[in-house]
Structures are given as structure tokens and as C-alpha cells.
Amino acid sequence: MAETRKAGRYIVPVAVAGVAAATIGLVPALAASGDPDLPEITAQQLIEKIAASDTQTLSGTFRISTDLGLPLEGLASGLTSGLGGGSGGSGTADPSQKLTELISGSHTLRVAADGPERQKLTLLDGSDEYSLIHNGDDVWAYDSRSKEVFHEKAPADAGPEDAPKAELPGTPKQLADEVLKAAGDTTSITVDGTAKVAGRDAYQLVIKPKQAGSTVESVKIAVDAANGTPLKFTLASVEGGKPVVDAGFTKVDFSKPAASDFTFKAPAGAKVTEGAAEEAAKEASGEKDGPFGGQLPEGLEGALGGFGPGAGAGKGDVNVIGEGWTAIAKIDTGAPAPRTDEAPKEIQGLLGSFGDKVTGKFGSGTVFKTKIVNALLTDDGKVYVGAVTKDALVNAANAGK
Structure with a gap:
């Protein structure tokens, strides 16, 4: 569980420019009526633009919707809750449990980032909010519904690489990086027009399997024309209907957020759970996480x-x-x-x-x-x-x- 709570940087440029040009459709972007009129660009040039982007600061709002096509609404989140969530875990503020809600349904989030050391995410759920804040050596999480706080701090003798990192859910940048890293000669990549996303001019990168038999119809990535930051990610199934994943900014600002955005003080009366202390206690007692006590059923x-x-x-x-x-x-x-x-x-x-x-x-x-x-x-x-x-x-x- 401690590993789940640790992750790398929030915005990390990935070297995707090494994707061979031969695997990429060199089709320039052509603006449709009503879309931004931007200079023509090839898919290879756009991928290089993504790889060269080094966005360190931003704030804004993005929405993520997931439709796996399961027969019962909420089945996915219910299953994940049963496999480690719920009141039997370390509390509703624990990010390793709370963020599993994002694998189903639609959610609106506020985000802020100031380099690799400071990030904040707020999950909006009606009148309730769940906030996850990473500031230097500390990760705080607060659930306003239960009034519970989760805290994890790097040990005193830890180096910079050991500091806890907030594992924020898949932003368009992270999702795009994963797809582009896997691109090869089984993949067609083209540029298909332009769009306005969160008030920003963007190119649309379209990734499709060349092979028959895949359930993936396409992956579309809207890329900021000015700085190369992916603004929207859409994964479509050959079955049609709603996208499987549709994650994109509805509002974004690339200026430096205020330092106060990343400060946190536990509200009076809130229950605070120390993540490192809990892990140490479990190891000492031999307690295992999960409904099967750390052991999977036979088979x-x-x-x-x-x-x-x-x-x-x-x-x-x-x-x-x-x-x-x-x-x-x-x-x-x-x-x-x-x-x-x-x-x-x-x-x-x-x-x-x-x-x-x-x-x-x-x-x-x-x-x-x-x-x-x-x-x-x-x-x-x-x-x-x-x-x-x-x-x-x-x-x-x-x-x-």
C-alpha cells in the first residue's frame, strides 16, 4: 500500500520523440470550419513537441469520465472497494483507496502543480470534497465527509528520492505518455485537425491500431499548440458509444500557483492517520492488507x-x-x-x-x-x-x- 501512495513527478516529459518516423502518418493538420487556424504540423513534429514540453506549473479544472461497459453502474468501484477500500482499511482519506473511485463514472477535479515538489488535487463530489496535497516531504489527504486526514512524511534519514509523492490520477499528459511509449509499427499516428480545449488552441493527434481484432478504435490526444502539453485524452472502443476514457481540462492556467495552495493544517477534531506509522505497525504485527489477508484464493x-x-x-x-x-x-x-x-x-x-x-x-x-x-x-x-x-x-x- 505504501508503494501505491508513492509516485514520480506530476508532470514529467517523456522521451517519445524516438518513435520512428516510418511508423507515423505524416499527415499535416487541416483546420475545419470553426476550429483554430494553426500552422500545418506533421505527426512526427507534434510528438517531438510533446516530448520537448516541460510544463512545471499549472492550475485548473479537468473532468474525467470512464465507461468500461460493465452491466451494473458502479460495479467497478464496488469491486475495488471490496478489494481494499471501505471502513476496514486505513480510513476514507487514504489516497490508495479513495482514488479508485475514478475508474468509473464521471468526476470533476481541481488541480494545481508547482514543479515536482508541490501538487494539489481536489476531487469534487457534490457538496463534499476530497483533497490530496503534496508539499515537499509531506503528503496530506483530507476527506470533508468523514473529517478524516491521512498524512505521510519521508523518514528523517531519507534522501530526495525517498520523499513521498502524491500519486495523482491519470492526467491527459500521463495517459498520452503511456500510449506514445508503446507506439510501434503496429500503430498509425496522424494529425487530424485542430480544436479549442479549455480555451487553448490545440492540435488533435489520432492514434489507431493497424491490426484487426483490437477492441481499441482510437486514442485522441489534444495537444496545446503553444507549449506541447496534452490537454485532453479520449480512448474509444470499436463498440462505439461513450468513450472508455475521456479526460480533459475544462479550464487551465500555466502560471505559477500561490504557495498557499499547497499548505495544509488538519481541521480541529479531525482524525489523523499517519501512513508510515500504520505501515510499521502492520509489519510488526504481521498484518496483511486486503480482504484475503495478503493471500489470494487458491487458483x-x-x-x-x-x-x-x-x-x-x-x-x-x-x-x-x-x-x-x-x-x-x-x-x-x-x-x-x-x-x-x-x-x-x-x-x-x-x-x-x-x-x-x-x-x-x-x-x-x-x-x-x-x-x-x-x-x-x-x-x-x-x-x-x-x-x-x-x-x-x-x-x-x-x-x-
Whole structure:
């Protein structure tokens, strides 16, 4: 949990200019009627502009909306609350729990940043507010609804690299960096016109898979024409409808925020939880986080245990099939899939609402689907998962790879 609360800089230029020009559509931006009339620019030039941007100060408001296509509204946040949130954790002010709310629904946030040492985020939820402040060696979080405060401070003997950092949710800049880092010869990148975002002139960078079978229709990034800062990020699914992720500034100012924006004093009577002290107490007592006491149920532990570099071909290890946007992770849990007909009726109905029974040369199984990530769980305990269509998962299982 301590690792979850630590992150790097809020605004970090990433060296994306190394993306080979051969993989990028060199189509210049052409302004449509009503859009800003900006100089023509190629995709390679725009990517270089993003890489060269070094925005250290800003303040403003941005809105993030997430639609995973799950059948029940709030299911995603409910699941994450059950896997570590709620009153059983370290309090409602703990950012490792509170910020999981951003993975579903629509949220408005106020943000401010002054270099790598000072950032502030305020999550607005009706009349209640949740604030996360990073100022030097301190991270403070305050939940106005529960009147709870979370505090974490770097140890006295820690170096600059050990100072706690506020892990703010995915800004357009962070989301854009992740996509551009992964761009390769399976990707088409073009510039598609201009736009006004938060009152700023912007170019629109469009990223699309070249491969068939991906669930990603496109990623669109609105880039500030003056300083190269991404202002808006939109991830669309081939299913259409609302974007899977739509995160963008509605108001932004790149001047230096006031120093007082990053000061915090716990309100009188508020309950204050010290993060470092809590972690030390848990380690001393052997207490583990999460609903399973730090241990995954049998089967899940095997399925996830081999995930990561260096995984072999044993039970629970992960093999990656294909590359780029249509890569599929194959996991052999080593145990038959649990029978859904033995689950409570309420759970059977939930699973049935976003699971499709499928058959093929591999046997039979169930595809659990969202608008982006789909997973095939075969009856003999193999898992195929990726940002690919149901047919792509079934074909991979049929190939027996």
C-alpha cells in the first residue's frame, strides 16, 4: 500500500520523440470550419513537441469520465472497494483507496502543480470534497465527509528520492505518455485537425491500431499548440458509444500557483492517520492488507503469480501471444474453472450479464467482457486476456498456443 501512495513527478516529459518516423502518418493538420487556424504540423513534429514540453506549473479544472461497459453502474468501484477500500482499511482519506473511485463514472477535479515538489488535487463530489496535497516531504489527504486526514512524511534519514509523492490520477499528459511509449509499427499516428480545449488552441493527434481484432478504435490526444502539453485524452472502443476514457481540462492556467495552495493544517477534531506509522505497525504485527489477508484464493494466486518479466511456462505463468494492440496474455491456472452454477443465484446473474458462453476446438469456456479488456476463462482452467475481441480470444485458444 505504501508503494501505491508513492509516485514520480506530476508532470514529467517523456522521451517519445524516438518513435520512428516510418511508423507515423505524416499527415499535416487541416483546420475545419470553426476550429483554430494553426500552422500545418506533421505527426512526427507534434510528438517531438510533446516530448520537448516541460510544463512545471499549472492550475485548473479537468473532468474525467470512464465507461468500461460493465452491466451494473458502479460495479467497478464496488469491486475495488471490496478489494481494499471501505471502513476496514486505513480510513476514507487514504489516497490508495479513495482514488479508485475514478475508474468509473464521471468526476470533476481541481488541480494545481508547482514543479515536482508541490501538487494539489481536489476531487469534487457534490457538496463534499476530497483533497490530496503534496508539499515537499509531506503528503496530506483530507476527506470533508468523514473529517478524516491521512498524512505521510519521508523518514528523517531519507534522501530526495525517498520523499513521498502524491500519486495523482491519470492526467491527459500521463495517459498520452503511456500510449506514445508503446507506439510501434503496429500503430498509425496522424494529425487530424485542430480544436479549442479549455480555451487553448490545440492540435488533435489520432492514434489507431493497424491490426484487426483490437477492441481499441482510437486514442485522441489534444495537444496545446503553444507549449506541447496534452490537454485532453479520449480512448474509444470499436463498440462505439461513450468513450472508455475521456479526460480533459475544462479550464487551465500555466502560471505559477500561490504557495498557499499547497499548505495544509488538519481541521480541529479531525482524525489523523499517519501512513508510515500504520505501515510499521502492520509489519510488526504481521498484518496483511486486503480482504484475503495478503493471500489470494487458491487458483487466483496461481493465475497471477507468474505475471511479469522472466515468467516461464509453469502453472500460473504468463505467456504472451502476438504483439502490439492484439497481444494476448495466456495463463494456465492449473485448476479447473469454478462452476458458476454452484454460486449463489445473485452471483450467477451478475456473471451471466457480462459473460458469454463459448465453445471451440479448445473445449468450452466463458468470455467476460468490457468495452476494452476481454478475458476468456476455459473450463479446464486456462485464461486468455487482452484488449482484443471475443473472436480473437477464441481463435487463440483454438490454436492451442
